[in-house]
Amino acid sequence: MQDNVGVIGLGAMGLGVARSLLRAGFAVHACDVRASVLESFASEGGVACTSPAALADSCDILITVVVNAEQTEAVLFGEGGAASALRPGSLVIACATVAPAYAVELGERLAQRGILFLDAPLSGGAAKAASGEMTMMTSGTAEAYAKGEAVLAAMAGKVYRLGDAPGQGSKVKIINQLLAGVHIAASAEAMALGLREGVDPDALYEVITHSAGNSWMFENRVPHILKADYTPLSAVDIFVKDLGLVLDTARTSKFPLPLSATAHQMFMQASTAGFGREDDSAVIKIFPGIELPKAAE
Numbered sequence: 001m002q003d004n005v006g007v008i009g010l011g012a013m014g015l016g017v018a019r020s021l022l023r024a025g026f027a028v029h030a031c032d033v034r035a036s037v038l039e040s041f042a043s044e045g046g047v048a049c050t051s052p053a054a055l056a057d058s059c060d061i062l063i064t065v066v067v068n069a070e071q072t073e074a075v076l077f078g079e080g081g082a083a084s085a086l087r088p089g090s091l092v093i094a095c096a097t098v099a100p101a102y103a104v105e106l107g108e109r110l111a112q113r114g115i116l117f118l119d120a121p122l123s124g125g126a127a128k129a130a131s132g133e134m135t136m137m138t139s140g141t142a143e144a145y146a147k148g149e150a151v152l153a154a155m156a157g158k159v160y161r162l163g164d165a166p167g168q169g170s171k172v173k174i175i176n177q178l179l180a181g182v183h184i185a186a187s188a189e190a191m192a193l194g195l196r197e198g199v200d201p202d203a204l205y206e207v208i209t210h211s212a213g214n215s216w217m218f219e220n221r222v223p224h225i226l227k228a229d230y231t232p233l234s235a236v237d238i239f240v241k242d243l244g245l246v247l248d249t250a251r252t253s254k255f256p257l258p259l260s261a262t263a264h265q266m267f268m269q270a271s272t273a274g275f276g277r278e279d280d281s282a283v284i285k286i287f288p289g290i291e292l293p294k295a296a297e
Contacts, residue, residue, distance in 0.1 A: 003027050005151055006059035008052050008075045008082065010037045012233060013095070013122055014065030016129025017155050018046060023132070024154035031055045031075075051080035060090040061151055065122070068241060069098040072106070088114030091147045095122045095136075097177060099245050100170040107140070107166035116144040119166035121173035122156075125220075126233055133157035137176070139168035174249060177242040178260050183217035184239065184280050185263035190218070191225055192287035201226055201293055221281040228295040230278040237276040239267040239283075 003026055007018040010032040021028045022045055029047040031054070032038050038048040049055035052075045056062055062082055064072055072094055076083045086092070092110055094103070094117070103119040110117045117140055124134035134156040138145075141164060145152075152159045162168040190213070194204045205226060209219050224230060243264035250257045266283050275282040284292065 004029060004059045004061075006031070006049070006055040006062040006082075007065060008032075008055065008062065009065040009067075009071075010034070010041060011065065011067075012126035013129045013134075014063075015041070016126055016131075016134075017063060017065055017095075019044070019130060020132035021151065021154050022046060024150075026151070026154065029055045029058050052076070052082035053080045053085040056082035056085035056090070060087060061093070061148060062086065062090065063093045063095060063151070063155075065095045067238075068096055069102045072096050072098065072102075076106075077109075083110065083113060083115070086113070086115050089116070089147075091116040091118065091144055093118045093120045093148055093151070095120050097121050097173050097242055097245065098170055100167045100174070100249060103170040104165070104167040116141065116147055117166055118144045118148055119169040120152075121169055123173070123176055124157075128157070136160065137162060137169045137172040139163035139166055139170075141165070171249070174242065174246050177239070178246045178257070180217060181239045181243045181246075181267065182259050182263045183215045184221055185266045185283055187215065187218040187221055188225075188266075188281065188284035188287070191222055192284055192290050195290040195292070196287075221279075224279050224281040225284055226293050228293050230275075230282045232277055232279045234280050235277050236267055236270045236280050236282055239280050240264070240271050240276070243267060 005021050005026045006029045008031045010030055018028050018030050029049050030041050031049045031052050042048040064075055066072055107117040118138050120136050120138040122134050128134045135158045136156040137160050139162045162172055205222050208214050243260055246260050269286045270283045275285055
């Protein structure tokens with residue numbers, strides 16, 4: 001059993017996680033709503049499972065790499081959910097970006113069943129997930145860490161241990177998302193002004209990435225704008241959700257976040273305009289009176 005690991009969710013991040021675990025020698029059982037993705041993963045040496053419960057029946061370490069709290073809830077406690085099939089002493093590593101309060105509650109509910117839990121959101125994108133070099137922001141008990149140590153090492157380049165109870169990992173992750181969302185919005189605003197003023201966008205990108213105004217998000221996302229490629233690696237609607245979590249968390253303690261609120265409104269505007277499923281760099285499309293770069297023919 002110790003070499004059997006389950007991964008629920010084979011999206012851009014989850015597939016990378018599952019492949020990294022395969023390379024590390026684990027027997028990786030996987031579950032996803034898309035049969036074609038499961039079939040492809042099985043052809044690489046994974047084990048396809050028909051439901052989270054079926055997966056949990058074969059594994060005592062389970063990793064959920066889904067989008068949000070609602071999907072986490074569904075795969076664990078919904079129809080065919082994994083929680084009912086997990087044995088006491090099993091470990092759930094939950095990687096979705098969720099409200100810290102939900103992570104705390106989830107840990108308590110699993111503990112009532114004798115199941116260990118790590119609050120373990122991810123950062124790094126699909127490329128880092130594929131190479132097993134993600135950053136993980138984790139919190140949980142010493143017993144949970146001991147059980148998951150080898151799995152965590154196979155998944156990530158950096159595993160930060162941020163506390164001995166769930167919730168701290170999610171708090172750090174939403175602060176990361178605060179910065180990520182604000183930086184993407186600011187990058188879009190800067191490029192929009194450049195386009196409005198007739199600056200060559202490629203030259204602007206070259207200068208900024210070698211100047212003090214650069215950020216990781218500017219360097220990573222602006223090429224999507226320059227290529228007019230809005231294929232979603234991380235979508236506009238992800239930041240509608242994540243910045244919403246940031247603001248909800250701060251609202252409980254009446255803490256002001258003016259930049260986060262503005263960036264959230266920008267992503268909301270882009271989503272409402274029909275760009276919600278496009279790459280998050282599509283937030284630049286909300287600016288009027290600019291001519292965006294066209295895709296190369």
